[in-house]
Each structure stands twice: as structure tokens, then as C-alpha cells.
């Protein structure tokens with residue numbers, strides 16, 4: 001009997017546990033990336049001596065290069081060389097084919113009922129698969145690499161229950177922003193968020209990942225969605241491992257937030273916090289210097305498809321730049337086959353290699369003082385994309401693309417209205 005978080009931990013431990021319990025669990029997978037692995041290595045070297053200096057299980061430890069790839073500075077290149085040396089010592093591959101949170105599921109490492117820890121705050125994305133995924137600091141990750149175990153205080157759960165039907169032009173990202181608006185940036189501190197309801201059930205894995213990904217923007221430890229046939233279908237061909245679909249049973253939630261999505265409009269989060277959310281139509285006069293379509297929140301094939309359908313045969317506004325970065329190589333290749341990359345390039349966008357891109361301002365697409373960006377990212381913190389006086393606005397791929405066409409924040413419904421793309425995209 002319990003919430004999805006309680007059920008996952010009970011399943012892992014083979015005994016019933018509940019929120020508030022502190023447990024030590026054998027983790028299923030451990031992940032760190034190019035910017036967090038160097039620190040983890042330092043801690044690991046101290047900790048792992050008695051293990052013969054080896055990671056607990058080569059098949060469950062994952063080094064991903066995604067944040068600054070290919071390296072853009074000498075400092076980044078040097079740190080990456082350090083990680084490569086470590087990877088050789090440990091006989092571990094380096095996964096350099098996209099954003100960690102996209103690549104981990106694609107490789108079949110994220111399975112329902114499992115526990116996954118990552119040295120990145122958006123490791124909560126794995127919750128979309130009914131896995132307890134959470135971010136940890138590099139030292140905790142070093143412990144997990146050395147021992148294969150982590151300790152957890154099982155979190156209380158906030159249930160976000162979504163009903164109704166989305167209007168054309170309104171997407172999973174808009175609903176996610178509405179949830180942050182209602183709960184606030186610390187409304188789920190140390191809690192798990194469990195997303196339920198007919199809207200979630202209808203959503204694809206990609207859309208579900210957008211929700212789970214943004215749980216941390218409310219302080220959430222995890223953003224859980226019970227696995228179902230949609231999950232099974234997505235995982236088919238990606239793993240031959242057995243897994244158990246764990247569900248909540250008579251859960252006792254700390255709080256329930258019900259949202260009927262029917263009247264929601266396209267939304268934009270304004271700087272400097274993700275919960276400063278306004279309907280796009282109310283902030284339409286804001287001029288934008290750069291739009292960015294990508295990241296672990298919205299850099300997947302369906303996101304690119306929405307943008308490609310809107311940009312086909314058109315040019316972006318001469319007053320801004322557009323950067324498009326597919327979240328993984330798999331997505332990049334499929335987008336290429338479908339002709340999306342060609343549409344982006346012909347429209348005037350810069351298409352980048354899979355990875356985090358401009359998301360943390362350390363690769364390319366950096367903002368100058370006072371510039372404004374509208375992006376599909378999950379965070380709009382001050383200074384994140386470059387100069388601290390630059391401003392970051394967040395929206396759906398459709399809102400970002402509509403804005404690319406006009407040069408100022410634009411409600412995508414004004415562009416989509418007369419188009420077939422409306423019915424295709426929803």
C-alpha cells in the first residue's frame with residue numbers, strides 16, 4: 001500500500017517501506033557527465049581503494065559527455081581528457097551521443113521499478129518510465145560508483161492529477177509551466193511529484209519526460225509517472241531485460257493538485273524564475289534576440305516535428321538567431337531522414353550537434369549583455385546562457401518557433417490557426 005515512490009522502494013527492498021523511512025538501496029544505474037565526473041573521480045579515488053579502485057559494476061556505471069561537446073575551451077578539453085583517462089582505467093565506454101537524460105533511456109538503462117542516480121539535477125527525468133531517478137552531488141555519486149549503493153529518505157508525495165483535453169497549440173510544456181506556476185519553485189522541496197490522470201495516460205513518452213524533467217524546478221526529488229503499455233512499447237527493442245511495472249496502491253498523498261487542462265493557453269515563463277508564468281498572448285510585445293529549440297526538456301523528435309511543420313518553406317525573422325539542437329544522435333538521425341534538419345537550415349537556423357548546447361551558456365549560442373532569449377529549456381536563471389544581464393524566457397517548441405518567425409514573443413495559435421499542422425501536432 002503506497003505512493004509510487006513508496007512502492008518502487010518497497011519493490012526494490014522486498015519489504016514495505018514508507019515516506020520518512022531512511023533506506024540504503026542497491027541502485028540499478030549510476031550516471032555522471034563531462035562536467036560532474038571530474039569531481040566524482042576525485043572522491044572516487046579516495047573511496048574506492050579498498051575495492052581495488054574499480055567501479056562496482058561496469059555495465060551499470062555510465063559516463064556521458066553532453067554538456068560541453070565537442071569541447072569549446074581548453075579547460076573543458078582538459079577535464080574531458082581526465083575523464084577519458086579514468087574511463088580507460090575502468091574500461092568504461094564514454095557515451096557521447098546526446099544529453100544524458102535522453103541517452104540513458106534510449107540505451108534501455110531506464111526501466112520501470114528501478115532506482116537510478118545521476119550527477120545531474122534533471123536525473124528526475126527517468127521518473128517518466130516509472131523509475132525513481134534523482135540527482136545527487138558528485139561525492140554521493142562517487143559513493144554509488146564505488147559501492148553500488150545509495151541512501152535515501154523516502155519522500156512524501158504530491159499528486160498532480162491532470163484531466164481534460166488540450167486545445168490546439170497547447171502542449172505538455174505549457175502544462176508543465178502551469179504546474180510550476182501553481183506549486184512554486186520550492187513547492188515540492190524534497191517531495192516526489194506523482195503525475196496521474198487521463199492527460200498523462202494519453203501522452204507519449206516524450207511528453208511524459210517533459211513533466212518528469214521539470215519536477216526539480218519545483219524542488220522535487222523525483223517526478224514519477226506509472227509505467228503502462230506506452231512505456232512498454234517505447235522500451236520494446238531497447239532492452240531484453242525483464243522489469244516489473246510498479247503502480248501506486250491506495251496511496252496517501254501529502255497534497256493533491258488537480259488541474260483541468262482544457263482552458264490552458266500557451267504559456268511563457270519570464271525571468272528570473274520558472275514560476276513567473278504568463279499567457280504568451282500577454283507578453284507578445286517582448287522582442288527576442290535568440291530562440292533555442294532543444295535540451296532534455298524539449299529536444300525530442302516530436303518537438304522538432306512541431307517546429308519543422310511550422311517552418312517548412314518559411315524563413316526566421318532577420319532580427320533574431322535560431323539554434324536547434326536535437327537531444328540525441330538517434331533523434332538527430334531521424335530528424336535528418338525526415339528532412340527536418342534541412343527545413344531548419346533553409347529557414348535560417350543553426351543546427352548543432354546533439355548535447356546540451358546553449359542551455360548552460362558554456363558551449364555556443366551565448367547571450368550578450370541585455371539580450372533576450374526564448375527557449376524550450378527548463379530553467380531561466382540569471383546568467384545561465386551567458387551575460388548576467390541577458391534574460392531567458394521559457395516556452396513550448398511551438399511558442400519558440402512562432403517567435404522565431406516574428407522576432408517577438410508570439411502565441412503559436414496565431415501562426416498555427418489556419419494550418420493543417422494544428423491537427424497533426426495534437
Ligand SMILES: CC(C)[C@H](C(=O)O)[C@@H](O)C(=O)O
Nearest residue numbers: 035036067119120121122360
Ligand atoms: C551542469 C549540471 C551539474 C547541471 C545540473 O545538475 O542540472 C546542468 O545540467 C543544469 O541543467 O543546470
Ligand code: SF4
Nearest residue numbers: 122295296356359360
Ligand atoms: S540540456 Fe540543459 S537542463 Fe538538460 S542536462 Fe543539459 S544543461 Fe542540464
